[in-house]
Amino acid sequence: MPSTALITGSSRGLGLALAERLLADGWTVHGFARGPQTLAHARFRAHVVDVADEAAVRTAIAAIAAEGRIDLLVNNAGTASLNSVLLTPGEVAATLMRVNYLGAFHCLQAAGKAMVRQRSGLILNLTTVAVPLRLDGEAAYVASKAAVEALTQVAAAELAPQGVRVLAAGFGPVDTALTRAVPRGKLAEINERIGRPQGTTIPQAVDFLVALIGDASVPSGSIRYLASL
Amino acid sequence: MLTREQALALVLRRLALLGKELGKPALEQADEQTRLFGEAAALDSIGLVTLIADLEEDIRVATGKTVFLADEKAMSRLTSPFRRTGLLAEYVVEIVGR
Numbered sequence: 155m156p157s158t159a160l161i162t163g164s165s166r167g168l169g170l171a172l173a174e175r176l177l178a179d180g181w182t183v184h185g186f187a188r189g190p191q192t193l194a195h196a197r198f199r200a201h202v203v204d205v206a207d208e209a210a211v212r213t214a215i216a217a218i219a220a221e222g223r224i225d226l227l228v229n230n231a232g233t234a235s236l237n238s239v240l241l242t243p244g245e246v247a248a249t250l251m252r253v254n255y256l257g258a259f260h261c262l263q264a265a266g267k268a269m270v271r272q273r274s275g276l277i278l279n280l281t282t283v284a285v286p287l288r289l290d291g292e293a294a295y296v297a298s299k300a301a302v303e304a305l306t307q308v309a310a311a312e313l314a315p316q317g318v319r320v321l322a323a324g325f326g327p328v329d330t331a332l333t334r335a336v337p338r339g340k341l342a343e344i345n346e347r348i349g350r351p352q353g354t355t356i357p358q359a360v361d362f363l364v365a366l367i368g369d370a371s372v373p374s375g376s377i378r379y380l381a382s383l
Numbered sequence: 384m385l386t387r388e389q390a391l392a393l394v395l396r397r398l399a400l401l402g403k404e405l406g407k408p409a410l411e412q413a414d415e416q417t418r419l420f421g422e423a424a425a426l427d428s429i430g431l432v433t434l435i436a437d438l439e440e441d442i443r444v445a446t447g448k449t450v451f452l453a454d455e456k457a458m459s460r461l462t463s464p465f466r467r468t469g470l471l472a473e474y475v476v477e478i479v480g481r
């Protein structure tokens with residue numbers, strides 16, 4: 155049976171690569187981003203949605219659900235900021251929370267309802283190894299992703315009776331717009347700490363996500379990292 | 384637009400279907416006094432969530448309108464519209480008419 159996915163942050167980086175892979179695998183894909191999206195495919199639909207805007211998220215997801223199923227939600231839209239905790243402006247911390255945590259929350263809530271109606275579905279939230287590493291210099295980002303991990307586990311427990319699974323997946327640094335401002339030395343140090351001295355490429359990260367999506371035996375509520383921690 | 388009777392019929396039909404699915408025959412006998420949550424309620428919390436999710440879709444099919452039943456206004460009311468089926472039906476009429 156053909157499956158339908160919703161990927162947030164599908165205009166570039168990991169979200170775009172995952173959208174391309176799922177389309178190649180036969181999925182229908184809806185993608186959210188605030189800006190224009192270049193991906194052109196008969197089974198791809200781009201939506202201009204800021205995930206931090208609850209009303210916009212609800213309206214867009216209700217419209218998608220009215221057309222058919224939502225089998226998979228990937229909460230991928232995210233933003234990062236590197237700074238010492240004492241020097242991080244409150245507004246930056248608030249933005250990270252709004253986009254990374256609340257954005258995932260709004261999408262999980264709206265798509266989760268559609269999935270409860272279907273009595274099935276998978277929600278995959280993106281996190282980062284920076285959470286278990288308690289990475290210094292990324293307090294606000296790490297806190298927002300720790301909130302995403304907690305949301306994953308509680309939502310998994312709440313939605314399990316209706317056949318909806320919730321997982322989180324994270325990796326170390328991947329070369330995207332998100333990490334371009336991070337000093338090379340710092341990236342190398344993180345890669346050493348997670349046992350991946352060669353780093354992680356976008357295709358490797360996408361393979362990891364696709365494997366998780368396809369593995370129904372992964373218990374709901376699991377948080378998996380592409381790393382040796 | 385929906386009348387109170389039509390809204391109540393949607394709620395009761397959905398409860399009966401849920402009753403079959405969850406193996407709770409009492410839900411098939413629900414009337415407008417049936418308690419939906421709180422003490423001695425007919426549904427547990429996931430049951431209530433399922434009812435709301437299913438009902439929003441029923442309302443869309445019946446009226447063509449996309450509604451969100453569990454909004455902040457509903458949650459902050461002194462008398463929750465989710466307390467009894469009759470109150471929920473009245474709330475459905477109100478929200479569809481907005």
Ligand SMILES: NC(=O)c1ccc[n+]([C@@H]2O[C@H](COP(=O)([O-])OP(=O)(O)OC[C@H]3O[C@@H](n4cnc5c(N)ncnc54)[C@H](OP(=O)(O)O)[C@@H]3O)[C@@H](O)[C@H]2O)c1
Nearest residue numbers: 163165166167168187188189204205231232327328330332
């Ligand atoms: N790259 C890494 O090293 C790494 C490692 C671990 C985890 N992750 C996680 O992986 C995810 C994707 O990261 P990435 O590296 O691919 O980042 P990226 O290249 O910067 O892409 C981010 C995507 O999110 C969208 N986006 C940002 N804010 C949004 C908002 N408010 N509403 C809707 N869309 C929004 C962007 O599109 P618009 O700007 O057009 O909205 C873009 O499509 C993030 O959650 C990140 O935390 C990344």
